[in-house]
Amino acid sequence: xxxxxxxxxxxxxxxxxxxxLLAIGMFxxxxxxxxxxxxxxxxxxLGGRGVKxxxxxxxxxxxxxxxxxRFDATVxxxxxxxxxxxxxxxxxxxxxxxxxxxxxxxxxxxxxxxQAIYNVTPPxxxxxxxxxxxxxxxxxxxxxxxxxxxxxxxxxxxxLPENIKEITLSYTFYRDENFDPLALTAGSASxxx
Amino acid sequence: xxxESTHSHEDHTHAADHDDHHDHKPSSLLDxxxxxTNHKDIGTLYLVFSLLMFFxxxxxxxxxxxxxxxxxxxxxxxxxxxxxxxxxxxxxxxxAVMPAWVGFANWMIxxxxxxxxxxxxxxxxxxxxxxxxxxxxxxxTLFMDSGGPAAGWTLYPPxxxxxxxxxxxxxxxxxxxxxSSIMGSINVIATILNMRxxxxxxxxxPLFVWTWLIxxxxxxxxxxVLAGAVTMLLTDHFFGTSFFNAAxxxxxxxxxxxxxxxxxxxxxxxxxxxxxxxxxxxPTFARKPLFGYSAMVYATASIAFLSFIVWAHHxxxxxxxxxxxxxxMYATMLIAVPTGVKVFNWVSTMWRGSMTFETPMLxxxxxxxxxxxxxxxxxxxAIAAVDLQYHxxxxxxxxxxxxxxxxxxxxxxxGAYYWLPKWTGRMYSEKWxxxxxxxxxxxxNILFFPQHYLGLAGMPxxxxxxxxxxxxxxxxxxxxxxxxxxxxxxxVGVIVHCVYxxxxxxxxxxxxxxxxxxxxxxxPPPYHSFNTPPxxxxxxxxxxxxxx
Numbered sequence: 001x002x003x004x005x006x007x008x009x010x011x012x013x014x015x016x017x018x019x020x021l022l023a024i025g026m027f028x029x030x031x032x033x034x035x036x037x038x039x040x041x042x043x044x045x046l047g048g049r050g051v052k053x054x055x056x057x058x059x060x061x062x063x064x065x066x067x068x069x070r071f072d073a074t075v076x077x078x079x080x081x082x083x084x085x086x087x088x089x090x091x092x093x094x095x096x097x098x099x100x101x102x103x104x105x106x107x108x109x110x111x112x113x114x115q116a117i118y119n120v121t122p123p124x125x126x127x128x129x130x131x132x133x134x135x136x137x138x139x140x141x142x143x144x145x146x147x148x149x150x151x152x153x154x155x156x157x158x159x160l161p162e163n164i165k166e167i168t169l170s171y172t173f174y175r176d177e178n179f180d181p182l183a184l185t186a187g188s189a190s191x192x193x
Numbered sequence: 194x195x196x197e198s199t200h201s202h203e204d205h206t207h208a209a210d211h212d213d214h215h216d217h218k219p220s221s222l223l224d225x226x227x228x229x230t231n232h233k234d235i236g237t238l239y240l241v242f243s244l245l246m247f248f249x250x251x252x253x254x255x256x257x258x259x260x261x262x263x264x265x266x267x268x269x270x271x272x273x274x275x276x277x278x279x280x281x282x283x284x285x286x287x288x289a290v291m292p293a294w295v296g297f298a299n300w301m302i303x304x305x306x307x308x309x310x311x312x313x314x315x316x317x318x319x320x321x322x323x324x325x326x327x328x329x330x331x332x333x334t335l336f337m338d339s340g341g342p343a344a345g346w347t348l349y350p351p352x353x354x355x356x357x358x359x360x361x362x363x364x365x366x367x368x369x370x371x372x373s374s375i376m377g378s379i380n381v382i383a384t385i386l387n388m389r390x391x392x393x394x395x396x397x398x399p400l401f402v403w404t405w406l407i408x409x410x411x412x413x414x415x416x417x418v419l420a421g422a423v424t425m426l427l428t429d430h431f432f433g434t435s436f437f438n439a440a441x442x443x444x445x446x447x448x449x450x451x452x453x454x455x456x457x458x459x460x461x462x463x464x465x466x467x468x469x470x471x472x473x474x475x476p477t478f479a480r481k482p483l484f485g486y487s488a489m490v491y492a493t494a495s496i497a498f499l500s501f502i503v504w505a506h507h508x509x510x511x512x513x514x515x516x517x518x519x520x521x522m523y524a525t526m527l528i529a530v531p532t533g534v535k536v537f538n539w540v541s542t543m544w545r546g547s548m549t550f551e552t553p554m555l556x557x558x559x560x561x562x563x564x565x566x567x568x569x570x571x572x573x574x575a576i577a578a579v580d581l582q583y584h585x586x587x588x589x590x591x592x593x594x595x596x597x598x599x600x601x602x603x604x605x606x607x608g609a610y611y612w613l614p615k616w617t618g619r620m621y622s623e624k625w626x627x628x629x630x631x632x633x634x635x636x637x638n639i640l641f642f643p644q645h646y647l648g649l650a651g652m653p654x655x656x657x658x659x660x661x662x663x664x665x666x667x668x669x670x671x672x673x674x675x676x677x678x679x680x681x682x683x684x685v686g687v688i689v690h691c692v693y694x695x696x697x698x699x700x701x702x703x704x705x706x707x708x709x710x711x712x713x714x715x716x717p718p719p720y721h722s723f724n725t726p727p728x729x730x731x732x733x734x735x736x737x738x739x740x741x
Contacts, residue, residue, distance in 0.1 A: 029417075122512075122515075174439070
């Protein structure tokens, strides 16, 4: 009986160790989802992750096929700006370098900085989307009551799958909370000295 | 004080002298309940705790239904309404249904497999006693300036990241519930794999034991993932990381993937033990062995496996590649196959059986019928193309309440009535049990069936106010809700009467057709049962005959 008890305790130990390791491993797996999800997004273009940023891209030959590009603009509630696409949509040929204009305005008295984050739907379309210049590459500072046109230069690669007829390019502006407008004016004042 | 401690000291000596005495229980309340390592006492603690949580979560549901009784804002502020929907879900899922199943596991698994106790009794004590602290923490947020969590039980960012200071309490409460569940599951697995009586092979185990074994593996696999997800929310909220913050390069959609990787197995964690209980009860009252025992085991395992590869059907509308939508749609529909096998087997068990309709059987049959309705609306939701319309409407609310209330909760009620005479040694009032069943079964349909129509007509979920065209169905639903809520007080009355007042004693077997090791013990069973393993005899076992 006692020997059996000891044997049983020993096998509890082994089993419990394995189960605890499984639990710890699954806790790690939750965090491993982060890099795995990034890889998945890069492969499928999910979250606009497929968009290529090439500043001096050679534009491929223009094709006869045309697609409709729609432009969407959102401002995060933390940033009191007005932000919209100048044209809601345009029809472009594949392989044609195009320009889209967004309009941003800061109706407040103080300067603010915002960073635009983009997304593309359908996700697989982002794999064929090339940007050569975009206001989203850098942080944008708008002085109080300043408004500015913000251009995007892009083209769609001609090998875009046949089933994609419309592509939406969407931007959301987020506020840079660390931006200090006083530091900016102080900095520009000292440089003008 | 000193008198008391002397008294308990004497008790210990007494216990040492009579170690073989079967029914010795610690007589001081502290020893009996706070320091207990007895599986029956811990099972009782779990069950009483979950019943308390069922009523706290239920009263929140009453606030929700009262506000939705008429269009317009009458009783509560929208923010408080959101706190009620969030807390109702968190408490019902983590406080009522899950601990109730752990309570059943504690009480029944050792008695069903002929083991003297759970494998790790001290850890068992700890896994229970974490829970009151976790839920005290969670409930305390309601009294904070920032109020309780209000972003839904799914805690989707960015909304959940806009919570106030309560958020840290919610996250730590979820961590504690997770630790409790994981420890409980390790205990269940160790008990089932190491402590079975000689001759109790895996394929002779009662189905409740089987479903809990699989549930325990699901819990160990997914509760840590939830812990990881809420930890990431915590660091995003308080420590400036950007796991789910798009402005910082994260992705809020990723949270939904991680959450539902936990969330979908979680819904099976709540329903698999229900399948087990129903598979115990129907053969007893049909007086026939369970039809297709091994098919039931394999179907349970298949459902558990599939639960890991269907999570994105909760998020068809977030924007997913077409192949993703198709994969998750077909994988989800595949679950209907093993689930259909189960429903078929329950019905076949009843086919030409000598059926009687005591309260546990009524709840079990109610489960089979009403859970199937919830399963069918689930199939509708699985179709990605139409889910775009159903998503976030009351149709979804109707669906998951059908599988959780007349599903999981009815199975809990069925199990409670089934084993209550075994636990207490007394019969409950059959008359009041039946009144409880009929009131519940009718009102639960008045409560949830109209919500299908509301959802198809486009009423969104998680809102305190609605357009007037939804008024009639909402009023019907609320009336059903109030009747259902009030009916549950009968359940408490029946239990209290059975424990303290009932004069009708129960036999060991309790039910004429009952089979299995728990029924060869007396009612109530001795405090320490099966200190010497029972002899497994094919006539006492429900599934000993493997030919069927």
